[in-house]
Amino acid sequence: MTLCINKLNIKDNNAVWETLAHESTHVAQSCLHSGYIFEAKYSPRIFRAIRAEAPHYAKILEGYASSDRLTEAEAFYMELRPPAEVKQMIIDACEITSERTASL
Numbered sequence: 001m002t003l004c005i006n007k008l009n010i011k012d013n014n015a016v017w018e019t020l021a022h023e024s025t026h027v028a029q030s031c032l033h034s035g036y037i038f039e040a041k042y043s044p045r046i047f048r049a050i051r052a053e054a055p056h057y058a059k060i061l062e063g064y065a066s067s068d069r070l071t072e073a074e075a076f077y078m079e080l081r082p083p084a085e086v087k088q089m090i091i092d093a094c095e096i097t098s099e100r101t102a103s104l
Helices: 013-031 040-053 055-062 066-079 083-102
Strands: none
Touching: 013 066, 013 083, 040 055, 040 066, 055 066, 066 083
């Protein structure tokens, strides 16, 4: 993964973290067969949390095609999570893929 610093204020730790968490979520999603980090039953909670904690993200999500909205919602949601949780999510997603690959 490469972060383009011409669009990112590298001196703003929060901006760097949010971008890293968001894009790392997309990497983890690509590792999973379903393409999603969370089970479908958690989708309403994800959208509620985004509306409550980051309404500006909820507005951004309205601009996405419905087929991409959940993928992006998971990434925005992970920006709001503590670093340890995001790291564990990525590790878990990648381990599932490694186990699946090793068994082939």
